[in-house]
């Protein structure tokens with residue numbers, strides 16, 4: 001076992017762990033990260049495709065480009081299943097070592113792996129929010145993919161009178177609904193709770209996050225200022241300042257970390 005993994009397991013085995021996950025957590029599940037070479041933002045300009053207004057404008061001005069983006073999203077979400085890393089985190093929570101997972105991901109994979117306390121600060125694709133009455137509906141991965149497919153077909157085949165015409169419908173009032181993710185420039189969800197957990201944790205374990213998307217990227221520093229130790233697992237470069245850095249893929253490192261932490265706890 002490497003010295004980093006040994007030290008991380010020693011820290012995690014003491015409990016009080018808050019996990020912060022980013023796009024790298026789901027990379028092995030088939031969902032590309034945004035910033036790595038070949039990621040989504042390499043192909044689609046975030047100032048257009050990452051904002052709600054940008055998407056709305058594209059629907060009528062450049063429907064083919066929007067269709068290509070939504071088709072790429074659909075492909076990624078359709079095949080995604082929780083990996084060994086997601087399962088290892090759920091196991092650590094079950095054992096009482098992990099308090100909660102704060103995730104920047106919008107793919108619902110932590111819940112699918114049976115993590116119980118998941119704070120989705122960037123929202124979720126597995127919820128729709130009605131733009132008319134404000135109701136939120138939980139939707140399945142299949143329903144999300146069907147909705148994306150309908151939008152892609154609509155954009156490619158017909159004249160699109162408005163962005164609203166390709167959105168899913170609210171189950172309550174029939175109004176247009178949007179996937180409940182936080183686009184660039186929008187307010188984060190439950191961030192006060194995430195900050196409170198960061199100030200209370202013993203260890204902050206950051207997995208697969210570049211540390212470039214604020215304010216989520218401030219959480220490790222919030223934890224460290226309150227006295228916590230910071231452990232980072234990342235396959236590539238990350239801006240998160242840490243006490244222990246383990247280079248490697250989440251799906252390979254986390255199961256080993258969980259095994260070693262649970263052994264050290266007993």
Ligand code: NAD
Nearest residue numbers: 022023024033034035104105106107208210235236249250
């Ligand atoms: P990012 O794309 O900026 O950075 C990903 C980080 O993960 C990098 O440091 C990279 O080296 C590392 N990484 C890549 N593959 C890995 C692996 N297999 N194991 C461990 N580490 C790996 O991601 P970010 O910092 O989370 O920010 C991107 C933003 O985009 C987030 O705010 C998130 O909301 C959104 N996003 C979400 C998803 C998703 O829901 N799955 C996917 C892409 C982007």
